[in-house]
Amino acid sequence: MKKIDTLIIGAGLSGLSAAFKLQGKTDYLLIEKENKAGGLSSSFKKTGFTFDFSGHLLHFHDEKTKKLILKLLKKNHALIKRKSQIYSHGVFSPYPFQFNLFNLPNSARKDCVSGFIKAYEKRLKNKLKSNALLNFKNWSLSVFGEGINKHFMLPYNSKLWQYPLEKLSSDWCAPFVPVPKMEDIITGAYSKEKKNIGYNPTFYYPKTGGIQALSDAFLKQIKNINLNAELTDINLKTKTAAIKNIGKIQYKRLINTIGLKHFINKVTDAPEKIKKLNKTLKYTTVYVLNIGTTKINSDKHWTYFPEKRFKFYRAGISSNFSKRITPKNASSMYIEVSTYGKPINLQQTKKDIIKGLIKCGILKSPKDIIESMWLKIECAYVIYDKERAKALPEIFAYLKKHRIHSIGRYGAWKYSFMEESVSEGIETAKQIMRSSRRNR
Ligand SMILES: Cc1cc2nc3c(=O)[nH]c(=O)nc-3n(C[C@H](O)[C@H](O)[C@H](O)COP(=O)(O)OP(=O)(O)OC[C@H]3O[C@@H](n4cnc5c(N)ncnc54)[C@H](O)[C@@H]3O)c2cc1C
Known part of the structure; x- marks a missing residue:
């Protein structure tokens, strides 16, 4: 069985930044189930358009993290005033x-x-x-x-x-x-x-490459990453993880960045009480329709739609963040629809969205649409209810006992942003380095 000091599950920004900080300092392995790194901070290319998982804009509250992110992006970022x-x-x-x-x-x-x-x-x-x-x-x-x-x-x-x-x-x-x-x-x-x-009265966004540019900037600094490597189950007592395309790995410390609920579901030796609490955690799913068009009638970055007659809650114009994420003379948008547990009819929803965008005047005609792509965010917003408030302290105490750091928006099961994922990844890596120095 392969042995590793620190195993990091998930190569979104939390996992990437933890690996970035551990690189060259300690033995680690970052595993990612998809065939590319980035998680929700990924972008997808289609016929000259670069689409994100809705708008992924960088707003900063912590000077240190801001400095790191902007340095990694080199000059590939623009400061934009929100409209x-x-x-x-x-x-x-x-x-x-x-x-x-x-x-x-x-x-x-x-x-x-x-x-x-x-x-x-x-x-x-x-x-x-x-x-x-x-x-x-x-x-x-x-x-x-x-x-x-x-x-x-x-x-x-x-x-x-x-x-x-x-x-x-x-x-x-x-x-x-x-x-x-x-x-x-x-x-x-x-x-x-x-x-x-x-x-977020102002925000930063990469000039080219969509938000994937940030994930790629971290990725360039990382050596020990395995893609197409999904954690399938894990035993916390024996500290062994089963990973698709790798096999079993024994770790000393573990950083989890996948959804807490999904992680606990993979723990083979979780006590009944923890499993029961875990079942009460809930989340909503968001479907993002990305469209490429010849024309959009708005210079705004995004619009909220509170009224019931529109199926979507928000529509953003990504080509207004950067002109270099579309082909010449084209524009692009993302439109978000939320659901709790129910599947949605994508074909009908797309028709409703286009009708809605024409009704409010952002789009002129369906003929202007030249490309589209649905992206699904299975676990998008975790539900803050009393069950969550009751379950989290017990689940985190259980994980802490087993030296597991569960971080990021979904690992910590909260509402947070890319900046926090990066700062938590860095901070957790520092904690791990301190504790491994103490144990030497
Ligand atoms: C609709 C929406 C809009 C948003 N807009 C913004 C914004 O404008 N600005 C902002 O700062 N933040 C925004 N966010 C939040 C932002 O996406 C997150 O804070 C951040 O990307 C989370 O990164 P993460 O690494 O913690 O998690 P993730 O990006 O979810 O990374 C987790 C990784 O784990 C992988 N994984 C899952 N299961 C397994 C497994 N079994 N084995 C191995 N790997 C696995 C996943 O594939 C993924 O790569 C938005 C979020 C949503 C939902």
Whole structure:
């Protein structure tokens, strides 16, 4: 049996960055089930178009990680000022909705402003219990009021999560949902002055190669990687992993970056209690329709679609991130549809999407479409509910006992971004190097 010091499962950005940091320092092996590295930060080429798994844009909060990523990309990156919007009531409003109500018809705008004022007064009067204790729906109602919820928050989030909003907790949304002050609501309702607020007012994107360019930049620095190597099962007591096309490997330490739920399902000696808790973890699946066109009528980066008449929740224009990911004189888009456990009819959904894009004016005619490609993200958004809150501490304690670091958006079973996957990969590798020095 092959022996390895550190086994890393999954070559998305978490696994790649961990391997990058361990390279030349300790004995490791990175395994990936697909025939290429990158995970969700992969791109696919078709007749001159480069398609990603929806928009994969780099927004930074940590200077060190930003420096590393930009250095690895060399000069292949552009800093872009976000231009995003919402389509509802037949008009486009700048994003974030709650800060830019000015374009809405009078009645909807009145709903939003008066609802916000009522919610604000109620909050002042009641000194609400900690927001973290409220479910998402009640949190959103308490913060934004009836109108903003009716016209954006609830329909949009219902479409994205495909799960009852009163069963979702509100602890995921703080970094992603900006909360306006009274002054912001009034200014945004009556003045056209655009406010570029939110977690990603600017972002970086590779000039060429799509987001795969970042994964490839890490890959170039890594020597010990096996592609087409899927972890099929693992025994935590004996520390042996069975891997397709490799066979059995005995490891000392393990970094897992595949979905926590899927990883636990592969553990042959998991206690019943852990298996039972694992069963309660849930996620939504996202289908991304990428299209290549001769023409798109918008200079925006992406648009949110809260209304039920549109099957999709978001549509982005990738050729507005970079002109070098399409053939000359062409444009490209990605459109996202979410589902919870139910398969979708791709042919019909594609027709509905095209109709929707024509209705709002982003596309002129179906004849403009020259290429398309569906990409499926089986586990896209993990569901934040009370079962998750109960299960995670016990599952992580069990993994820690067996020296397993489960990291990244899916290994840690959370809502996070590429930057965190990279910083967690690097940080975990450093921890492993420290502990192997101690044990020498
Ligand atoms: C719709 C959507 C949009 C997003 N947009 C952005 C964005 O704009 N900006 C941003 O920063 N982040 C974005 N993200 C988040 C981003 O994709 C993730 O944070 C990041 O890519 C996660 O990387 P990872 O390495 O942790 O996981 P993954 O990329 O999922 O990597 C896991 C790897 O494990 C492999 N694997 C799975 N099972 C096995 C097995 N049994 N054996 C071996 N290998 C296996 C997979 O093939 C994959 O390569 C988005 C996510 C979604 C779903």
